Amino acid sequence: MAQVLLLSTARIESGDDYNRGAFRRLLESADADVFKKHSLTNDPGVADVILFAELYGAGAYFQSVRRHLFVRKFREKCFLFCSNDFVIPFLPGVYASIERRWSSERARSGFYLGVSENEFVDFTPPRDDLKYLYSFLGATDTAPVRRNLVTLSHPRSLFQDTSAEYADVLSGKLDAVAMRDYWRRYADVCKGSKFILCPRGMGTSSVRLFDSMRMGRVPVILSDQWVPPEGPRWDKFSVRIPEADFEQIPALLERLEPQALQMGMLARAEWEEWFSGRVCFHRVVEWCLDIKKHRRVPEAFARFTPFIQYLRPFHFRHLLRTRYYALKKR
Secondary structure (H helix, E strand, O other): OOEEEEEEEOOOOOOOOOOHHHHHHHHHHHHHOOOOOEOOOOOOOOOEEOOOOOOOOOOOHHHHHHOOOOHHHHHHHHHEEEEEOOOOOOOOEEOOOOOOHOOOOOEEEEEOOOOOOOOOOOOOOOOOOOOOOEEEEOOOOOHHHHHHHHHHHOOEEEEEEHHHHHHHHHHOOOHHHHHHHHHHHHHHHHHHHEEEEEEEEOOOOOOOHHHOOOOOOOEEEEEOOEOEEEEEEEHHEEOOOOOHHHHHHHHHHHHHHHHHHHHHHHHHHHHHHOOOOOOOHHHHHHHHHHHHHHOOOHHHEEEHHHHHHOOOHHHHHHHHHHHHHHHHHH
């Protein structure tokens, strides 16, 4: 049994409710936890795990977490639960969109919390008479594989590019009614499908993948760098296709169609077992404890290795851009 100090560096006084979403969900999950194995504490000294749950409120590269007093004082028991798409694993922990090349015993693949607040994403049992064999309703301008999917064709498919609409969602241009209609259409299309295309987005993972599981539909994963979180029986309820082989999707899903109902029900069962509100606190803590147990290099030294990722073009440009804007604000 572990005692866990759960916190977020996103400022409460700023009204930053979105960026405290992952923290809020884990806190709710700790209260609803069916395992009752681990408990919360407010004392960093007695905590076995100090878990920061962050979205974007901790800075572009989690500066506020890395500089936190608890990290400096209790580095070996500090972990990060991260729902961001673009990350460098400066802290050990669970990352929703960690790339295969950076996944290790120190940085585990995870899932999203506090990102999708779609009230219409819920479970409806899959049926044999659903309208679509497969569908995709979403933005195509976030990754090349999404743009490639535009070329697919099948008489029982639906593909809708919502790049312009989604840009309005992110910028807050849609009013409350239009926003609810957007999320309702997304959920309705998913629920009317046997298979849901889940290509990578800005990050290697996609909220859509976990939405599919939650709704009881079969996720079709197209992301070569994605690492499946440990635990679920991914090969039993999902379909994984190399990004370069996207043209095989219609024929492959036709062959798998007789199994779609069973796979969809299993997808929902695995979501309940590994990612639902009643278990996710327990799962995250267990993963962190496993990282701690199998640690070979002390964090005092291992924390320097991720800095090499700043040499990658994307992160180098992003670092310079964030530093520039920080200087402008002074």
